[in-house]
Amino acid sequence: MVSFDHRDPGTGESVWEAAGVRERGASWEPGPEIRHLVVLAAHPDDETLGAAGLLARAEAQGIRTSVVVATAGEGSHPDSSVRTRAELAAARRLELVEATAHAAPSAAVHLLGLGDGQLREQRDELLSSVGSILAATRGPTVVCAPWRGDGHRDHRILGEVAAALVDDDPRLRLLEYPVWAWHWADPREDDPLPWDRVVALHLTAQETAAKQRALRSHRSQVEPLSDRPGDEPVLHARMLAHFERDVEIFVDGGTRTTARDGAPSLPAEFFDDFYSGRADPWGFETRWYEERKRALTLAALPRRRFASTLEVGCSTGVLTAELAGRSDRVLGIDIARAPLEVARRRLGPAVELGTFRTPHEWPTGRFDLVVLSEVGYYWGARDLELGIWRAVDSLTDDGVLVACHWRHPVPEYPTTGDEVHAALLTLSGLVTIARHEEEDFVLDVLVPPPGDSVARQEGLL
Missing domain, CATH: 3.40.50.150 (Vaccinia Virus protein VP39)
Structure with a gap:
C-alpha cells in the first residue's frame, strides 16, 4: 500500500500533461450493446472524480445508470473541531445525491452504509451488497470501480471485490478509475499505471461542465469546513486540477469470455x-x-x-x-x-x-x-x-x-x-x-x- 498525505502538494497536472496523459490511452466509449453502467465508489466524491463524465455519457445514450457508495466518508476530517463524524456523514450523503443529479439525473443511488476506512474488515458485507446489485442488472453491464493500485486501502478492497464479481459473471466488464494515483505517482519516475490496458473517454464540453458542477457539490471536500486546523479541504486546488481534464482515464479490467476466442463470425x-x-x-x-x-x-x-x-x-x-x-x-x-x-x-x-x-x-x-x-x-x-x-x-x-x-x-x-x-x-x-x-x-x-x-x-x- 502506498503511503501518501492528501495535504501534500503532490504531482502537478502539468507533469501528467507533459507525459501525454490525454493521448496515451486507447479511445473508448460505451457501445450500443451496453445496457447498464454501475459506478462503485468507496466514498462520496470518488464516483464524481473518476467517472462523472462517463455517467453523463451513459445518461445521454439512454443507458441505465447506478451509483453504489460503500461508505458515507465520515472519516474525511478526523481532526475537525467543527463537524462530528455523524455530521460529516449526513452532509456527504446529501452532497452525493446533488452531485449525481448533475452528472446523471436518472441514476439510482445506493448507499451501503459501511464504515469509512473499514472495507477490509467488512469485505464480506461489501461483496454481498455489491453482488446483489450487480446480479439484478440485465444485459451487458459496465462496472466502474476504483483502481486497485490507487494507494488507498478502501479503494483497493472495493476494486478487488468488483474484480471478483466481474470474473464470476460474463455479462460484466470492469473499468477501474484512478483517483489518488494522480496525486502521489510521478510519470517521470516510476509510473505505476498499466498504460497497455488504459482506455480514455474523451468528454464533450457539456460533459466536462457537468463534471465540474458535480465536483463543486462535494462542498465538504473541496472547501474548508472552517479556518481552524484540521478543517482544510481534502481536495485542494492542485489535486482538483487532475479532474478538470476533458478526458477520463480507466484501467480496463476486461470481461470473462464464455465462448472460445479467436475465431471470427462468419461473414x-x-x-x-x-x-x-x-x-x-x-x-x-x-x-x-x-x-x-x-x-x-x-x-x-x-x-x-x-x-x-x-x-x-x-x-x-x-x-x-x-x-x-x-x-x-x-x-x-x-x-x-x-x-x-x-x-x-x-x-x-x-x-x-x-x-x-x-x-x-x-x-x-x-x-x-x-x-x-x-x-x-x-x-x-x-x-x-x-x-x-x-x-x-x-x-x-x-x-x-x-x-x-x-x-x-x-x-x-x-x-x-x-x-x-x-x-x-x-x-x-x-x-x-x-x-x-x-x-x-x-x-x-x-x-x-x-x-x-x-x-x-x-x-x-
Whole structure:
C-alpha cells in the first residue's frame, strides 16, 4: 500500500500533461450493446472524480445508470473541531445525491452504509451488497470501480471485490478509475499505471461542465469546513486540477469470455456463396430430420399463441411459416438476401422479412417470442455474447426465448451448438422451462424468472 498525505502538494497536472496523459490511452466509449453502467465508489466524491463524465455519457445514450457508495466518508476530517463524524456523514450523503443529479439525473443511488476506512474488515458485507446489485442488472453491464493500485486501502478492497464479481459473471466488464494515483505517482519516475490496458473517454464540453458542477457539490471536500486546523479541504486546488481534464482515464479490467476466442463470425459473403444456385441447401423441405426438429420446436412452445415473434436466421422461411400459424405478427431476419427471396415467395406479404447483419444489426421493438434456430454457432465468441444480449433485450417482460442448434462440430463454424447453449444458460439471466437433448441437436426454452411451467401457468398446480 502506498503511503501518501492528501495535504501534500503532490504531482502537478502539468507533469501528467507533459507525459501525454490525454493521448496515451486507447479511445473508448460505451457501445450500443451496453445496457447498464454501475459506478462503485468507496466514498462520496470518488464516483464524481473518476467517472462523472462517463455517467453523463451513459445518461445521454439512454443507458441505465447506478451509483453504489460503500461508505458515507465520515472519516474525511478526523481532526475537525467543527463537524462530528455523524455530521460529516449526513452532509456527504446529501452532497452525493446533488452531485449525481448533475452528472446523471436518472441514476439510482445506493448507499451501503459501511464504515469509512473499514472495507477490509467488512469485505464480506461489501461483496454481498455489491453482488446483489450487480446480479439484478440485465444485459451487458459496465462496472466502474476504483483502481486497485490507487494507494488507498478502501479503494483497493472495493476494486478487488468488483474484480471478483466481474470474473464470476460474463455479462460484466470492469473499468477501474484512478483517483489518488494522480496525486502521489510521478510519470517521470516510476509510473505505476498499466498504460497497455488504459482506455480514455474523451468528454464533450457539456460533459466536462457537468463534471465540474458535480465536483463543486462535494462542498465538504473541496472547501474548508472552517479556518481552524484540521478543517482544510481534502481536495485542494492542485489535486482538483487532475479532474478538470476533458478526458477520463480507466484501467480496463476486461470481461470473462464464455465462448472460445479467436475465431471470427462468419461473414455475409459465406452465406451468399452457400446459397448461390441452391433453393434448399439444408433440405428443410425434404429431410425428415428437419421436419421432426421443427415439430419438436413448435411442441415445446409454452403458449398456444404469441402476439409478436422474431426469428433470427429465418433462411428460406420453412419454420417461419409454421411460426406464423402461432403468432399475430412475425418478423424473420437473415444475413443473406438469396434465402429471403425464397422466403418471400413462400410466405407472401403476411410475414415481415428483413436483411440484418446480426448481431451488430438488430431490429428494433420487443417480442414475446424470439427464436434462435441454427444461427448461434455462426457467431464468434464476442458476437455470440452480443447476440444473446440482443435477443434477451428484444423480449417483452414475459417473453420466451427458444434456441435450437446442431451439436456436431463443423470446421468452418467458430462455435458449436453446445457452446451456444452453454453461453445462453450462463449469460441470458433467463431460466430454462423445457429442454430437449439428443445426439444431433439441443433445444432450450428460456423465460424470465421465476419460470413457471405450463401447468402452473394454467392453474393446475
